[in-house]
Amino acid sequence: MELIHLTPSDLSIPALLVLALAALSWRLRLGVERQLLIAALRSILQLLLLGLVLNTLFSQRAPLPILALALFMLMVAGYEVMARQKRRFRGPWGIGIGTLSMFISSFSITLLAVHLVVRVDPWYTPQYLIPLLGMLLGNTMSGMAIALDNLTREAWQQRGVIEAQLMLGENWDQAIREIRRDALRSGLIPIINAMAAAGVVSLPGMMTGQILSGSPPLEAAKYQIMILLLIAVGTGLGAIVAVWIGSRRLFDQRQRLRLDRLSGG
Amino acid sequence: MGRLILRQFQGAGLEPVDLTIDAGECVTLTGPSGSGKTRLLRAIADLDPHSGTALFDRRAVDETAPPEWRRHVGLLPAESHWWHDRVAEHFTGSGTRLLSELGLDEACLEWQIARLSSGERQRLALARLLDRQPAVLLLDEPTANLDPENGARVERLVQHYAEQRGAAVLWVSHDPRQRRRVGQRHLIIRDRRIEAEAA
Numbered sequence: 393m394e395l396i397h398l399t400p401s402d403l404s405i406p407a408l409l410v411l412a413l414a415a416l417s418w419r420l421r422l423g424v425e426r427q428l429l430i431a432a433l434r435s436i437l438q439l440l441l442l443g444l445v446l447n448t449l450f451s452q453r454a455p456l457p458i459l460a461l462a463l464f465m466l467m468v469a470g471y472e473v474m475a476r477q478k479r480r481f482r483g484p485w486g487i488g489i490g491t492l493s494m495f496i497s498s499f500s501i502t503l504l505a506v507h508l509v510v511r512v513d514p515w516y517t518p519q520y521l522i523p524l525l526g527m528l529l530g531n532t533m534s535g536m537a538i539a540l541d542n543l544t545r546e547a548w549q550q551r552g553v554i555e556a557q558l559m560l561g562e563n564w565d566q567a568i569r570e571i572r573r574d575a576l577r578s579g580l581i582p583i584i585n586a587m588a589a590a591g592v593v594s595l596p597g598m599m600t601g602q603i604l605s606g607s608p609p610l611e612a613a614k615y616q617i618m619i620l621l622l623i624a625v626g627t628g629l630g631a632i633v634a635v636w637i638g639s640r641r642l643f644d645q646r647q648r649l650r651l652d653r654l655s656g657g
Numbered sequence: 658m659g660r661l662i663l664r665q666f667q668g669a670g671l672e673p674v675d676l677t678i679d680a681g682e683c684v685t686l687t688g689p690s691g692s693g694k695t696r697l698l699r700a701i702a703d704l705d706p707h708s709g710t711a712l713f714d715r716r717a718v719d720e721t722a723p724p725e726w727r728r729h730v731g732l733l734p735a736e737s738h739w740w741h742d743r744v745a746e747h748f749t750g751s752g753t754r755l756l757s758e759l760g761l762d763e764a765c766l767e768w769q770i771a772r773l774s775s776g777e778r779q780r781l782a783l784a785r786l787l788d789r790q791p792a793v794l795l796l797d798e799p800t801a802n803l804d805p806e807n808g809a810r811v812e813r814l815v816q817h818y819a820e821q822r823g824a825a826v827l828w829v830s831h832d833p834r835q836r837r838r839v840g841q842r843h844l845i846i847r848d849r850r851i852e853a854e855a856a
Contacts, residue, residue, distance in 0.1 A: 552738035555704060560789055561728030570740065647723040648704055 497630025
């Protein structure tokens with residue numbers, strides 16, 4: 393099947409529709425037109441830039457720039473996880489927990505996938521590494537952010553409950569257990585729902601892309617299965633690590649609840 | 658048997674204090690709102706950072722595992738919090754005898770937390786604490802939400818507990834008559850300093 397190339401004038405049609413939506417938002421006084429336009433502009437510029445960078449990387453195939461791009465993506469994802477929380481950990485812990493959990497949820501899982509599942513040679517072949525990493529980062533990020541946000545928000549709100557258990561001689565692990573469990577559950581529910589609805593309610597993005605570019609649907613389905621399973625594993629492992637480190641950080645050596653380690657929101 | 662010793666013990670916003678509460682003794686503490694009574698109790702229970710030494714049974718707080726310290730040095734906060742649905746789930750023992758002394762019937766163990774009145778919560782929180790048999794009691798206005806009859810029940814139960822188990826009690830109260838009834842010594846916080854209250 394021939395790939396149909398999109399011209400700039402083709403892209404101007406959806407762009408005009410976004411402008412119309414912004415005008416509607418202004419007319420209905422929704423107050424989001426500015427954010428909408430900035431976000432749309434950002435996505436256009438970022439994706440074009442990514443396209444250019446990937447074009448260059450694909451033609452060169454040198455490992456260092458590829459690794460640098462992968463690390464850059466990881467850092468941005470770590471920052472995003474932190475930025476999405478109402479109450480963040482102060483100091484380097486804020487970005488540290490986000491980046492570490494993204495490293496576990498995405499980076500290591502992607503390396504595992506290109507090495508053991510897809511068996512690409514060399515492993516850093518950018519056509520595989522960068523899109524897989526991007527898919528994993530983008531999809532596990534919200535799970536991490538939701539889980540951590542739930543943990544810190546609930547700890548803040550349920551201070552009395554946590555401390556009441558400490559006062560009665562429970563250890564920190566017991567005192568935060570329920571909150572931690574709920575935080576993990578909330579982080580995992582979106583991917584569980586996504587897996588359950590995949591192919592029935594929604595046609596996932598990666599599969600759509602592959603079909604549009606001419607891959608046989610069954611091949612596209614196999615890739616989509618792999619990515620969904622990896623996202624589920626990545627989200628689960630990353631969220632467990634992030635929530636565990638986060639919950640430990642909420643208590644000091646003397647097992648006191650230290651909400652002063654969180655920003656005021 | 659429990660004797661609580663504080664040496665140059667300093668909680669947040671308070672001057673250092675030296676204080677010994679003997680086994681079976683009840684010391685009352687008063688002072689204006691915001692003077693630091695609750696902060697002192699929280700620091701003794703090791704829930705907030707502090708300096709100086711606190712000893713119970715010759716063991717310093719810093720050398721005791723935090724859960725163990727708090728099991729011995731029990732703090733009853735002014736407002737109680739609950740995490741299970743039913744009352745009974747918060748008790749380790751049966752708690753039955755404690756409940757009858759507080760004027761509550763055994764059936765209340767099956768009650769939902771959500772339907773408890775503030776007075777019931779306060780009495781049940783005391784029962785929940787005594788059920789774990791701490792050797793030191795730090796009580797933060799334990800009768801604030803209670804009518805006189807139930808207030809008297811709480812006073813009797815705590816005095817009884819302190820005598821029987823030789824527990825040291827530090828009792829925060831705004832009521833001068835209650836302080837005279839329950840305490841053998843009386844302290845007041847004035848300008849961040851903890852001193853003896855004039856009779």
